[in-house]
Amino acid sequence: EAGVTQFPSHSVIEKGQTVTLRCDPISGHDNLYWYRRVMGKEIKFLLHFVKESKQDESGMPNNRFLAERTGGTYSTLKVQPAELEDSGVYFCASSQATGEAFFGQGTRLTVV
Amino acid sequence: GQQLNQSPQSMFIQEGEDVSMNCTSSSIFNTWLWYKQDPGEGPVLLIALYKAGELTSNGRLTAQFGITRKDSFLNISASIPSDVGIYFCAGPNAGNMLTFGGGTRLMVKP
Secondary structure (H helix, E strand, O other): OOOOEEEOOEEEEOOOOOEEEEEEOOOOOOEEEEEEEOOOOOEEEEEEEEOOEEEEOOOOOOOOEEEEOHHHOOEEEEEOOOOHHHOEEEEEEEEOOOOOOEEOOOEEEEEO | OOOEEEEOOEEEEEOOOOEEEEEEEOOOOOOEEEEEEOOOOOEEEEEEEOOOOOEEEEOOEEEEEOOOOOEEEEEEOOOOHHHOEEEEEEEEOHHHOEEEOOOEEEEEEO
16 A cells, blocks of 8 residues: 655755645545644644645645645645745645554755 | 653664653643654654553553653663664644654664
């Protein structure tokens, strides 16, 4: 069974550009989460989807971040326009109803 | 919001030594989780604790859920080079959203 996969694994963009991160959850997992770890700090929750619906987006830093999960399968997280402080590792995780959350390998975003 | 304070931030030990790290919280968690992140990978669950006072082992790893439900520790015995990585404590909230500690970076010298 394939795990959670994220694309790209690395992205280097200039300040002001747009970047879209993608997450493919484990098949059959209705719950999908986005997290972010900025340099040296804790992993912080961004938002939670149940199927295609946003259940909790309280962790989204500002309106430059837009997450979607059309059809309740894969999810995208778009940052537009990117700022220097957006640099970090973005993790996606998926789970069944109340089970263990499985994490993807992360996307390392560097904004220069 | 809830915060988990994890210590130490980093450890550099000799292969074969035992390791201990801990997490404390200002609020109660009903579940404590310990994850490990290998370089270039995402966090992987090592141990889950569901009951105050619970002591659980997974191979050379042992974790305990504090009686007050506000703390937990993780011990690694007889460390080996592949134990290198970042260890995170975490607690789930409503909706299974995780609050993470700041991580403990473990380095093992062969």
